[in-house]
Amino acid sequence: MNALTLPDIASQNARQTVPLEWVGMCGIALPVVINGQRLAATADAGVSLDDGDARGIHMSRLYLALEVLDSQALNPLLLKKILQQFLDSHDDLSICAYLKIHTQLLLKRPALVSALSGWKSYPVSIEASLKNGMFHVELKIDVDYSSTCPCSAALARQLIQQQFVDDFANKPLHHAEVLTWLGSTQGIVATPHSQRSTAHLQLHLGRELQSFPINNIIDEAETALGTAVQTAVKRADEQAFALANGQNLMFCEDAARRLNVVLKSTAGIKGFNLKVVHAESLHSHDAVAESRWNWRNA
Numbered sequence: 001m002n003a004l005t006l007p008d009i010a011s012q013n014a015r016q017t018v019p020l021e022w023v024g025m026c027g028i029a030l031p032v033v034i035n036g037q038r039l040a041a042t043a044d045a046g047v048s049l050d051d052g053d054a055r056g057i058h059m060s061r062l063y064l065a066l067e068v069l070d071s072q073a074l075n076p077l078l079l080k081k082i083l084q085q086f087l088d089s090h091d092d093l094s095i096c097a098y099l100k101i102h103t104q105l106l107l108k109r110p111a112l113v114s115a116l117s118g119w120k121s122y123p124v125s126i127e128a129s130l131k132n133g134m135f136h137v138e139l140k141i142d143v144d145y146s147s148t149c150p151c152s153a154a155l156a157r158q159l160i161q162q163q164f165v166d167d168f169a170n171k172p173l174h175h176a177e178v179l180t181w182l183g184s185t186q187g188i189v190a191t192p193h194s195q196r197s198t199a200h201l202q203l204h205l206g207r208e209l210q211s212f213p214i215n216n217i218i219d220e221a222e223t224a225l226g227t228a229v230q231t232a233v234k235r236a237d238e239q240a241f242a243l244a245n246g247q248n249l250m251f252c253e254d255a256a257r258r259l260n261v262v263l264k265s266t267a268g269i270k271g272f273n274l275k276v277v278h279a280e281s282l283h284s285h286d287a288v289a290e291s292r293w294n295w296r297n298a
C-alpha cells in the first residue's frame with residue numbers, strides 16, 4: 001500500500017449552510033468511577049455545529065476526550081474539563097458542548113432486623129453542558145420505595161371494626177378469644193393495598209461541588225420516604241417492614257411534599273424537578289405527583 005492521504009469528509013463544506021444544535025454520538029459504552037466503584041455506563045457526547053458551512057464535526061475527538069472517565073472519579077470539575085476539551089477540539093466549529101452519562105449505582109443496604117444485607121441498584125444520569133462559557137450540571141436519580149394507601153388502610157380498619165361488631169356484639173369479651181380473633185383472617189378481614197413506588201429526582205447542582213453527593217441524596221430521600229424497598233429479607237425483616245408501612249401511610253402527594261422539604265435543605269442542591277409514581281395495585285394506572293423548586297422550566 002502506498003501512503004495515500006485519507007479523505008476527510010468532515011472538513012468539506014456543507015451542501016446547505018445550516019448550523020445544527022447538537023451533533024455527536026449516543027450510547028457510547030464506557031466505565032465510570034463513582035464512590036470508588038467502576039460501573040458500566042453509557043454516554044451521549046455532542047457539540048453544537050455553529051459553522052453552518054462545515055460538513056461535519058470530528059466525532060473521534062469527542063470520543064477520545066472521554067477516555068479519562070475510566071480512571072478518574074466522576075465529578076463536576078472533570079466533566080467541565082471534558083466539555084472544554086470538546087470545544088477546544090472544535091475551536092472553529094462549536095460554541096456549546098454536551099455530555100450525558102447514564103449508569104446504575106450499586107449500594108449495599110442492611111436488612112431492617114436481621115444481620116443480612118444486599119445490593120440495591122439506583123439508576124443515575126448526569127447531564128452536563130458548557131454553553132457560551134456557562135457550565136451547568138444536572139443529576140437524575142430514581143429511588144424505589146413502598147407506599148401504602150391511607151384511604152385503603154382506613155377502609156380496611158372500618159371493615160375490621162364491623163367484623164368485630166358482628167362477632168362480639170352482646171357477648172362477654174374474653175382475652176384469649178379476642179387474641180385468637182385478632183390473629184385470624186376471619187377477624188382481620190381486610191388489608192390495605194400498597195405499591196412499589198418510584199421517586200424520579202432531577203436535581204440542579206451547584207457548580208462548585210467537588211464531588212456528586214449521590215449517596216447523601218439517596219439516603220436523605222429514603223429517610224424522608226420512610227419505607228425504602230428492601231434487599232435480603234427474612235421473616236423478621238418482613239414483619240418490621242409491615243409495621244413500618246402501617247405507620248407510614250402515604251398518598252403520592254404526601255411523598256412529593258416530603259421530598260420537596262428534604263431536598264430544599266440538602267447540601268449541593270440548587271433546584272429540583274421531582275416526580276413520584278405510585279404504581280397502584282388498586283387499578284392499572286398510576287398515581288403521580290410532581291413538585292419543583294428553583295426550576296428553570298417551572
Ligand SMILES: Nc1nc2c(ncn2[C@@H]2O[C@H](COP(=O)(O)OP(=O)(O)OP(=O)(O)O)[C@@H](O)[C@H]2O)c(=O)[nH]1
Pocket residue numbers: 008010055056057058059060061
Ligand atoms: N461527522 C461525522 N462523522 C461520522 C459520522 N458517522 C461516522 N463518522 C466517522 O467518525 C470518524 C471520525 O471522524 P474524525 O474525528 O473527523 O476523524 P479524523 O478525521 O480521523 O480525526 P481528526 O484528524 O482529529 O479530524 C470518521 O471516520 C467519520 O466517518 C457522521 O454522521 N458524522
